[in-house]
Every structure is written in C-alpha cells, then in structure tokens.
Amino acid sequence: MPLPELADVVVAGGGHAGLCAAITAAEQGRQVYLLERAPAVMRGGNTRHTRNLRVMHDGPVAGLTGSYSEAEFWADLHRVTAGNTNEPLARLVIRESKPLLDWLENHGVHFQPSLRGTLNLSHSNAFFLGGGCALSNTLYQAAEQAGVQIVYECRVTSVSMEGHRCTHVSGQFEGADFTLAANAFVMCSGGFQANAAWMREAWGEAADNFLIRGTPYNEGDVLRALMQQGAATTGDPTQCHAVAIDARAPKYDGGIVSRLDCVPYSIVVNRQGERFYDEGEDFWPKRYAIWGRLVAAQPEQIGYAIIDSKVTEHFMPSVFPAITAESIPALAEQLELPIETLNTTVQQFNQAVQPGEYHPQQLDDCRTVGLTPNKTHWALPIDTPPFYAYPLRPGITFTYLGLMVDSTARVQLSDGNACTNLFAAGEIMAGNILGQGYCAGTGMTIGGVFGRIAGAQAACLPS
Numbered sequence: 001m002p003l004p005e006l007a008d009v010v011v012a013g014g015g016h017a018g019l020c021a022a023i024t025a026a027e028q029g030r031q032v033y034l035l036e037r038a039p040a041v042m043r044g045g046n047t048r049h050t051r052n053l054r055v056m057h058d059g060p061v062a063g064l065t066g067s068y069s070e071a072e073f074w075a076d077l078h079r080v081t082a083g084n085t086n087e088p089l090a091r092l093v094i095r096e097s098k099p100l101l102d103w104l105e106n107h108g109v110h111f112q113p114s115l116r117g118t119l120n121l122s123h124s125n126a127f128f129l130g131g132g133c134a135l136s137n138t139l140y141q142a143a144e145q146a147g148v149q150i151v152y153e154c155r156v157t158s159v160s161m162e163g164h165r166c167t168h169v170s171g172q173f174e175g176a177d178f179t180l181a182a183n184a185f186v187m188c189s190g191g192f193q194a195n196a197a198w199m200r201e202a203w204g205e206a207a208d209n210f211l212i213r214g215t216p217y218n219e220g221d222v223l224r225a226l227m228q229q230g231a232a233t234t235g236d237p238t239q240c241h242a243v244a245i246d247a248r249a250p251k252y253d254g255g256i257v258s259r260l261d262c263v264p265y266s267i268v269v270n271r272q273g274e275r276f277y278d279e280g281e282d283f284w285p286k287r288y289a290i291w292g293r294l295v296a297a298q299p300e301q302i303g304y305a306i307i308d309s310k311v312t313e314h315f316m317p318s319v320f321p322a323i324t325a326e327s328i329p330a331l332a333e334q335l336e337l338p339i340e341t342l343n344t345t346v347q348q349f350n351q352a353v354q355p356g357e358y359h360p361q362q363l364d365d366c367r368t369v370g371l372t373p374n375k376t377h378w379a380l381p382i383d384t385p386p387f388y389a390y391p392l393r394p395g396i397t398f399t400y401l402g403l404m405v406d407s408t409a410r411v412q413l414s415d416g417n418a419c420t421n422l423f424a425a426g427e428i429m430a431g432n433i434l435g436q437g438y439c440a441g442t443g444m445t446i447g448g449v450f451g452r453i454a455g456a457q458a459a460c461l462p463s
Helices: 016-026 045-049 070-081 087-106 131-145 196-209 221-228 284-296 328-335 339-352 442-460
Strands: 006-012 032-036 052-054 125-128 149-152 154-162 165-173 176-187 240-246 267-269 303-308 323-325 387-399 410-412 418-424
Touching (some): 006 442, 016 176, 032 176, 045 387, 154 176, 154 418, 196 387, 240 284, 267 339, 303 328, 328 339
Antiparallel strands (some): 052 125, 267 303
16 A cells, blocks of 8 residues: 555554544544554554453443442552552543443444453453454454555654644655655554663663563654654653563563463562562552562562462463472472572461461452561462472563653643644553553553544544
C-alpha cells in the first residue's frame, strides 16, 4: 500500500490504544491511517500478551461478578501507586472504563469469567475470550470495516512541529523514507523498554539482565522524537511495569506464559540464598508488579522462588518446568546457591511459621514471627519433598516515562502550552496515571479510555 502525502488522522502504533483511537476517528467519518511498526503476524504491541482489563461496573456483566465502584477502583490504584498519580486523569480513566466495556462488546469483543488461580479478579477485571490476540484480531477487523487504512512494517522515527502544531511524521516504509502530513496525530507507540541503550541510561548495567516480556518493537522512537521537540514528560525513567518472570524466558516477547505466580506460596531468595521481601504481603494481583523491581535490586538481578509439594496446585505454573530435588541441599546445588546458607534460610523460616488456618485464595493468618523480613500470609513450612524452584528475572512490560497529557489526551509542551492537533494514548502516556506500581489490567484500561478520547478529539478538529 503506497502512503499518501496527506491524511485526516494518523495514528502511530497498532496496539489496543491505537486501535481504539483509529476506530473512533474513522467512525466519525475521518480518513485514518494506522501506522504499525510490526509485521502483520506480530501486530498489536503488548496487547497480544494481555488477558483482561480493569473496569468499574454496577453489577454482574461481561463475566464480572458483583460490582466494582469508582471508590474501590480509586482505592486500589491509589494504594499501588502510593499516591503517585494524577488524580483527575486517574478518575477519568476509572469513570470511562464503564462505557469502554460496552464499546468493546459492541465492536465484537467477547469476555469470559475470570480465570481461577492466584489472579482473584472476578469482580474487577473483565477477561477477553481468547486472550489478547483475540482482542487484537477483533479490533483490527473492526478497524478495517470502519475504513481505517492499516500500514504494517511502518516505522515512525521523527515528528515535526511548528509552534504548537504537529505538521508531519517521518520514518521508513518498504525500504524507503516517507513523510506523512495530517490534520491530527495520535501517538500510541508505547514505551522504550525494548531499547537496550535507553534502558541502560536509566538503570545502568543492571538493565542487561532484564527480560522484555512484551513486544520487541517498542524502542521509544516517537517518545524520544517528541521530547526533542519540546514535549513535556511525566514519570521516572526507572519506573515501569516490571514482573518477576521465569529467568529461562527469551529476551523478548515471552509474554504472559513466562510470568511466575508461585511467589505468594514460596520463599524467594537471592544469589546469596537469603530472603529479601515479604512474599505474602497482599493478594498477588496487587503485588505481582512490584517483584520485577525487587529482583532488579538483587545481586545479578536474579532470585529463586522455592516451594514444596504441598502448594504446587495453588498457582498457575510457568511454561518452564520447575527445578526439583528431594532435599534443600540438593536443590541448592542445582541452583548453584550457597548450600549452608539456603539450608539455614529454610530452617529459620520453618521455625518462624506460626500455626494458622491456611487459605490460598484469602488473606489468611499463616505468618512468621521473628524474621527480617517476615512473611505475613500463606506461610507454611517448606518441609515436604520433593522441593521445587523457579529462577526469577525482572520482566519489563512497559516503561512509565511518557508524554504529559490533559483530559482531552492532548500532548503538553514544556513551555506550558498544549499541542493543538497532537494526542497520545496508551503506554506512551500511562505514566500520568501510573507513577509507580500497578494494578492488574490497568494498562489496558488506560489505553482503551484515552484511545477513544484521542480518536474523538482528533476527528473533531476542523480540516
């Protein structure tokens, strides 16, 4: 498909946010070009690896149980971010998540009941039937039906501004340079987590041990280009959605199957065979996204989750088999950990476990006393062979440094003005809401809500 010189609306990035923006603008009669860097078989960005989105709702709907109020959603978000969020924008996302659910269903997306296991999200998160790939494929079909022109393997590398207005984007397509002007632009091209050099700028040599669990195409080209053009940013470059994943996962694109959900039922030790954080602090959906950063702070950026045979049925296993042994010393030998230290760590943990009633899906009273750190829930002695271990590495989904936007999704400039025709949605601006921490499914909610806002705003601009 040859690119034109001029379009009504250009959307850069074909993940969930970009698709919502493109469909919304096209349904208002605009000629929309969606520029997706990946080939068709890899389209969709990190959306391909997701399973659900968090939504406010008043009653049972779309596989959800009970209700999930604005107050409850806000409390969960405020807790995980420790208040490091733009409250007006966060509340906008929360309120607009309710109509987003209806919009997705009206565009062919189907939902299923929440999955059983450690993600106990039946009242807060709507799970896509078929997962993220099914969602992405459905929205691509809806975009095509709405008349969106989808251009694959099209890399946007620069953005040109004149004053407070974006004039055109440039990059590479089909082996040649291109320039495309438009009446409005929506940037949905993600963070910079797949850019090894940029990650090293933020994290130092530790970044070399990080695994990128999402798309390898999010290198931050558009974000960097707009920063150079005077766009205002928000967020810390070291803050990110960082999950503890199986250390045997590939460097890029391992996806959700590489995530380890055994942590609440385990003890996690570092390279020295020592524990370093409370594994049972809270429900896993509210804590799983802190463990990537915790492991990143350990020597060589690696940890090891250790369990025994009593709890193997209480979590979704990794795609990789556990490392097993009939004794803790034998397990330490396989993991190349200090045998005496690990053995002592396990013995001290077992001795500190207090009697309680164990409930794998509730905040129970099984805890330790006298340890640093203590384990506050789901603490059972590790004493029943065989013993199992999973190696952990930081798995980065997306970075939180992003473009500052307002409630209309307009990109803000460092001089205090807003771009008149430049909008952003999805991971490239998620840092406005996610200053730190993460609630399961929130990234998809941000992308869908701001994608629809950006698409509607772009379509309303006079030609």
